[in-house]
Amino acid sequence: SQTIHQWPATLVQPVGSPLSLECTVEGTSNPNLYWYRQAAGRGLQLLFYSVGIGQISSEVPQNLSASRPQDRQFILSSKKLLLSDSGFYLCAWSYRVGNQPQHFGDGTRLSIL
Amino acid sequence: RKEVEQDPGPFNVPEGATVAFNCTYSNSASQSFFWYRQDCRKEPKLLMSVYSSGNEDGRFTAQLNRASQYISLLIRDSKLSDSATYLCVVNSVYSSASKIIFGSGTRLSIRP
Numbered sequence: 001s002q003t004i005h006q007w008p009a010t011l012v013q014p015v016g017s018p019l020s021l022e023c024t025v026e027g028t029s030n031p032n033l034y035w036y037r038q039a040a041g042r043g044l045q046l047l048f049y050s051v052g053i054g055q056i057s058s059e060v061p062q063n064l065s066a067s068r069p070q071d072r073q074f075i076l077s078s079k080k081l082l083l084s085d086s087g088f089y090l091c092a093w094s095y096r097v098g099n100q101p102q103h104f105g106d107g108t109r110l111s112i113l
Numbered sequence: 114r115k116e117v118e119q120d121p122g123p124f125n126v127p128e129g130a131t132v133a134f135n136c137t138y139s140n141s142a143s144q145s146f147f148w149y150r151q152d153c154r155k156e157p158k159l160l161m162s163v164y165s166s167g168n169e170d171g172r173f174t175a176q177l178n179r180a181s182q183y184i185s186l187l188i189r190d191s192k193l194s195d196s197a198t199y200l201c202v203v204n205s206v207y208s209s210a211s212k213i214i215f216g217s218g219t220r221l222s223i224r225p
Contacts, residue, residue, distance in 0.1 A: 043217035044157070044200075090156055099145030099204045102213065104156040 002027035006091045006105030014113050019064075019078040021108050023091030026072065031093040033074040034102060035066055038088040050074060051096060086112045114139050117203050119216040126191060127224055133187040134219045136201030146184045147202040148175055151218065157200055160186075188221075196223045 006023045013019060025031050035047040046059045048066035056066050063082060067075045074091055088109050092102040119136045126132045138146075146163035161168065163175040163184050174187040184203075188195055198218040205212040 044215040046213070088154075101147045101159045101162060101202070103159065107156045109154070 004093055004103060004105040006108060008108060009106060010109045012111045012113060013081050015083055016080050019081055021076040021089055023074045023105055024072055025093045029071060030096050032096050033068060034092040035076050036090040081112050083112050086110055116140060117201060117214045117216040119201055119219045121217060121219060123220040123222050125222045125224060128191060128193055130191050131189050132191055133185055135183045135185045136216050137183045138203045140205040141182060143203045143205045145204040146177055148186050149200040149202060150197040151200055152197050191223050193223050196221060
């Protein structure tokens with residue numbers, strides 16, 4: 001069966017510090033991968049998605065970036081965090097073929113001080 | 114108009130009641146539809162896909178109305194454990210990752 005791992009679960013960072021969140025998927029090959037952010041009491045905002053190694057599409061302009069160095073690894077980064085980057089970050093995967101549902105990792109709760 | 118709209122609720126119903134909520138979408142070419150549940154401070158979890166002919170999974174029934182562009186979720190014999198936020202998801206373009214749209218969710222609270 002497929003599993004998705006995301007870490008860390010919680011993170012407290014000062015403004016201006018760098019960020020690296022990692023997500024890995026097991027049990028499938030060539031998945032679509034996604035990064036979402038959810039502000040408190042709000043809906044999911046798609047940040048990045050990837051259909052293959054090195055292929056990243058960005059949905060919203062921001063100071064975040066994403067990379068996919070391996071087929072089942074997806075990384076969310078920032079060089080300098082802003083207060084507005086606080087939120088609940090979720091990684092998800094889906095099968096590439098057809099209109100398949102997404103499956104989410106446990107999420108990372110990021111607080112910027 | 115938002116691409117996907119849900120009544121935010123909260124819906125507050127007694128245990129054992131039947132509750133239903135809708136989700137409307139704006140793109141008539143939408144291809145696939147799903148319902149997720151999200152517990153407080155947790156990740157969304159797939160509840161069920163929504164098929165054109167309607168589908169049922171235990172106490173949960175999902176329906177699609179293409180003419181009026183909405184999907185619905187009906188929960189029968191509600192349990193305390195059904196308390197959560199229910200998100201509808203619409204995929205508007207075949208195999209396009211960028212057109213998977215999440216609604217903001219409907220909060221459901223089941224009281225004893």
